[in-house]
Amino acid sequence: MGKISVYRFLSAGCNGCDVQVLECLVPRYKLAELNVEVVSNPEEANVLVLTGGVNIKGREELIKVYEKINPPKIVIAVGNCALTKEIFDKGYPMVGPPDQIVPVNFYVPGCPPRPQAIVKAVTQILGAKLEEKEDYWVTPEGFRGKHEFDRDKCIGCGACAQVCSSDAIDIIDEGEKRVVRINYGRCSFCAFCQDECPTQAIRLTREYHLLTNNRGTTYVTNDVNLLECASCGTFFFPQPQIDWALKRIIEEKVPKYLEFKDEILDAMKLCLKCRREIMNVKKAKKTLAELSAKARGS
Amino acid sequence: MPEKVYVGPYRPQLVEPERFELLVEGNRIIDAKIELGYMHRGIEKLFTTKTYMQSLALAERICGICSGIHTLCYAQTVEKLMNIEVPERAKYLRCVYMELERLHSHYLWFGILAHSLDEHKAFLKIMVERERVQDLLEYLTGNRMNYLINTIGGVRRDITPEKAEKIHRFLNESKSLSDYIMELLNDNGDFTRKTKGVGVLPREKALEVGAVGPTLRGSGVASDIRKDDPYAAYDELDFEVIVENDGDVRAKALVRAGETYESMKIIEQALDNLPSGEIVSERKEPKIGEEFGRTEAPRGELVYYIRSNGTNIPERVKVRTPSFANNFAILEMLRGETLENVRVIIESIDPCFACTDRVTVVDAKTGERNCMCLK
Ligand code: SF4
Numbered sequence: 001m002g003k004i005s006v007y008r009f010l011s012a013g014c015n016g017c018d019v020q021v022l023e024c025l026v027p028r029y030k031l032a033e034l035n036v037e038v039v040s041n042p043e044e045a046n047v048l049v050l051t052g053g054v055n056i057k058g059r060e061e062l063i064k065v066y067e068k069i070n071p072p073k074i075v076i077a078v079g080n081c082a083l084t085k086e087i088f089d090k091g092y093p094m095v096g097p098p099d100q101i102v103p104v105n106f107y108v109p110g111c112p113p114r115p116q117a118i119v120k121a122v123t124q125i126l127g128a129k130l131e132e133k134e135d136y137w138v139t140p141e142g143f144r145g146k147h148e149f150d151r152d153k154c155i156g157c158g159a160c161a162q163v164c165s166s167d168a169i170d171i172i173d174e175g176e177k178r179v180v181r182i183n184y185g186r187c188s189f190c191a192f193c194q195d196e197c198p199t200q201a202i203r204l205t206r207e208y209h210l211l212t213n214n215r216g217t218t219y220v221t222n223d224v225n226l227l228e229c230a231s232c233g234t235f236f237f238p239q240p241q242i243d244w245a246l247k248r249i250i251e252e253k254v255p256k257y258l259e260f261k262d263e264i265l266d267a268m269k270l271c272l273k274c275r276r277e278i279m280n281v282k283k284a285k286k287t288l289a290e291l292s293a294k295a296r297g298s
Numbered sequence: 299m300p301e302k303v304y305v306g307p308y309r310p311q312l313v314e315p316e317r318f319e320l321l322v323e324g325n326r327i328i329d330a331k332i333e334l335g336y337m338h339r340g341i342e343k344l345f346t347t348k349t350y351m352q353s354l355a356l357a358e359r360i361c362g363i364c365s366g367i368h369t370l371c372y373a374q375t376v377e378k379l380m381n382i383e384v385p386e387r388a389k390y391l392r393c394v395y396m397e398l399e400r401l402h403s404h405y406l407w408f409g410i411l412a413h414s415l416d417e418h419k420a421f422l423k424i425m426v427e428r429e430r431v432q433d434l435l436e437y438l439t440g441n442r443m444n445y446l447i448n449t450i451g452g453v454r455r456d457i458t459p460e461k462a463e464k465i466h467r468f469l470n471e472s473k474s475l476s477d478y479i480m481e482l483l484n485d486n487g488d489f490t491r492k493t494k495g496v497g498v499l500p501r502e503k504a505l506e507v508g509a510v511g512p513t514l515r516g517s518g519v520a521s522d523i524r525k526d527d528p529y530a531a532y533d534e535l536d537f538e539v540i541v542e543n544d545g546d547v548r549a550k551a552l553v554r555a556g557e558t559y560e561s562m563k564i565i566e567q568a569l570d571n572l573p574s575g576e577i578v579s580e581r582k583e584p585k586i587g588e589e590f591g592r593t594e595a596p597r598g599e600l601v602y603y604i605r606s607n608g609t610n611i612p613e614r615v616k617v618r619t620p621s622f623a624n625n626f627a628i629l630e631m632l633r634g635e636t637l638e639n640v641r642v643i644i645e646s647i648d649p650c651f652a653c654t655d656r657v658t659v660v661d662a663k664t665g666e667r668n669c670m671c672l673k
Pocket residue numbers: 012013014015016017018051052078079080081082086110111112113359362444
């Protein structure tokens with residue numbers, strides 16, 4: 001492909017991404033050597049770079065611009081707004097993401113993606129080679145990039161999903177498994193999940209080259225086993241969370257409960273519905289006693 | 299026969315995305331109107347669906363360029379609602395981070411100014427040097443933009459002696475960039491010629507339309523929230539409010555250039571006098587009631603209003619961003635100007651970023667539209 005002429009289009013983003021796209025022009029990234037230029041008229045462009053989640057007023061404009069782009073009409077969505085609308089998803093004027101309006105070929109996740117990520121994405125798309133020798137290709141310590149789970153530590157409690165600023169984390173219970181699924185294509189990289197996780201199981205790594213051509217691939221997941229309700233048999237609660245809670249109650253908070261350990265554990269093994277059904281204390285005690293007898297017997 | 303000229307529609311900010319409708323006669327602008335809403339994302343509504351903590355990330359995405367000051371203004375207002383005393387060290391750190399942000403924002407503006415004056419050499423030079431601020435911010439906060447460094451009750455990352463050392467080193471380098479910009483503005487070359495006497499905003503008009511920040515200070519009004527209503531540690535730091543009297547584009551540029559030196563001064567002092575101790579206080583429950591907060595963003599006074607009903611989700615959040623206030627100054631500045639100057643006048647208030655802006659010239663007789671690209 002000869003000359004790459006990029007036209008930038010932004011609608012309903014914070015413009016952080018657009019600035020990063022602009023920063024790619026700085027000579028140190030050597031895009032000019034690859035024959036890449038930014039043009040100010042869609043009719044002169046053959047590549048369209050989209051940022052932002054597109055609102056009602058931007059839609060018509062986007063369609064018009066898209067139509068003017070010359071072949072091969074490669075469309076690159078830069079930033080998480082352009083992938084999922086991210087934090088603005090539920091905003092009432094939002095009609096994007098852009099791939100709902102025009103075809104999009106590539107996505108560069110990030111909020112905003114580093115210019116380095118955009119430059120590398122462009123070179124990858126062009127099939128060109130990029131030497132990443134200089135320091136600035138390496139992210140500094142403490143950089144907030146793609147997530148990583150410590151699978152042994154995650155207890156499946158869902159605290160991360162509760163505090164997530166962009167609804168990027170889903171807790172999905174399927175049969176005997178609970179899946180914790182982080183969509184880094186929807187993430188604002190606030191690191192609240194990392195801060196809030198009670199067992200330090202989530203870490204934002206220094207990885208930032210996240211180019212994809214398939215929007216369904218921007219996930220990091222972990223799964224934990226769910227516990228079966230001792231009474232009705234439904235899977236209802238993460239097993240590791242029960243173990244963790246019990247350990248905290250007995251070892252850290254109130255050691256004198258140690259002698260009731262089994263009883264507490266038995267109570268925890270009941271799902272919420274069954275627990276509610278135990279209407280009075282007497283019945284509860286009886287059920288608990290029965291259950292623990294059963295448990296010891298087996 | 300006057301004809302209509304459209305500028306816009308894209309203005310990438312919260313509520314400021316705008317379209318200008320200019321009424322021109324020949325080459326001269328006789329009147330200007332503004333239409334907003336192209337980048338609207340419904341943020342104020344979204345605020346009422348998120349907890350106070352989650353909203354930090356939302357506040358900073360109102361504008362990626364001055365993202366830090368948005369979180370600070372938001373956090374300070376919430377701190378009033380929650381009655382939180384911020385640790386001294388955090389107050390100083392906030393000044394350091396926010397002045398670094400002002401540097402990157404002002405340098406970016408100079409880059410854009412150079413670009414809109416077709417001074418490509420200067421544009422590249424400024425953008426190249428500016429990368430240093432961005433690299434530094436990334437090193438300090440973990441992200442180049444939307445750094446989420448302020449939190450309710452303080453800041454999220456400390457500055458170790460090692461990091462302070464890096465900042466000092468950076469300041470030395472960035473002085474040379476500011477010197478370069480000052481030279482451009484004072485050497486009576488193209489920069490001066492293209493900006494002097496252009497887009498004049500007289501003092502009275504500036505006050506009348508409610509301009510803020512460098513736009514107002516370029517018209518001779520010494521107004522700066524850091525001095526007028528000090529927050530963080532600004533009352534303990536020594537700096538000047540830069541004022542210019544000409545009211546033209548060059549005056550606004552001189553104000554910003556001068557401010558980059560003041561920012562460096564503030565950062566140096568804050569680092570040298572950094573108190574020891576914690577960097578964040580514990581969050582509390584918000585009271586039932588309402589609070590105002592304001593800060594001096596790179597573009598001027600930023601205002602947050604938050605009403606709380608005592609839950610962990612705000613009932614109403616209202617944001618008045620500086621560019622919104624300054625948009626009306628643009629209208630004043632455009633009147634009587636020629637079409638060639640439209641681009642630089644709009645840029646002069648630093649309305650965040652103009653990405654897809656263009657002027658549409660509508661011939662009043664035939665209704666034919668011609669596009670003229672701004673960028
Ligand atoms: S992805 Fe992030 S940085 Fe990019 S426009 Fe959206 S909010 Fe801004």
